[in-house]
Amino acid sequence: MIFENRTDAGRQLASSIVAAGEASETTNTIVVGLARGGIVVAKEVASLLDVPLYSFSVDDCRIPSQEIEGGEVAVFLTGFGTATVWKTGAFEPETFFRDAEDASLANPIVLNCRKNVASQHAIFGGMIPEDVIGKRVMLIDDGAVTGRSIIAAINAMEYAGASQIVIGIPAILNWFPDIINGHRVVSCRRSRSDYFPTGMFYDSFEDTRDNEVLQALGRVSVDASR
DSSP, X not given: OOBSSHHHHHHXXXXXXXXXXXXXXXXXXXXXXXXXXXXXXXXXXXXXXXXXXXXXXXXXXXXXXXXXXXXXXXXXXXTTSOEEEEETTOSSOSEEESOTTXXXXXXXXXXXXXXXXXXXXXXXXOOOGGGTTTOEEEEEOSOOXXXXXXXXXXXXXXXXXXXXXXXXXSEEOTTOOSEETTXXXXXXXXXXXXXXXXXXXXSOOXXXXXXXXXXXXXXXXXXXXX
C-alpha cells in the first residue's frame, strides 16, 4: 500500500479507524494531530468523523553523555510543557516530567528545545490541557520510526486527563505494538520490515509547511511560501 500524500493517508486511516470499530461513538471525541505532518493526516480523520481537530507539538533533543550521568538521553518535549526521557536505544521511557522546567532537565539544549516547541505550539494555535479533560482522544501522526513522539504525546494527554486514547498511524513497523500504555493502535499497513523511513510509503512526502498546517486547521496563513 502506497499513499499518494498525507491527505490520502488521512482518508485511508480514517476508513481503517471506522473499520476497527473506533468511530461508533464520537460524542466526546476529539482528533489531535502531531505537528507538522500529522495535522494534515488528522484533518481527514476529523472531517470523516465530524469531530473537532486540534494541533499538538512535540520535539526532541539529545543530551550527550559528557553532560549527564548515566549516558546519553533523548528528551521529548511537548506543547503542554511536559517531558519524556529515554535512554539511548530503549523503547520504554525512563522518566516522565510533568514540568519540563524540572531541575533535572536544567540544560541549555533542553531549554532551547523547549522554546522551539512552545513557539510552534503557539503559531499553530495548539490545544491547552483543559481541551483534553474527560475527552476520548484520537492521536494522529503521519508515521512512526521510534514511536517516541507518540509516547510523549500519550503521556501528556494522560496527564491532562484524557478518558481514552486511540493512536492512529497510516503505516507502522513490524515490531510496533498494537497497544501502547493500554491504548489501541490503528493503522492501514504493518510493514514486514523492522525499520523504514516514514516517507517510504508515500509517493509525496515533502516537508509540511506552516501554511499547509494552518490550512488544515482552518486558519489563514499570512505567508503562503512558509
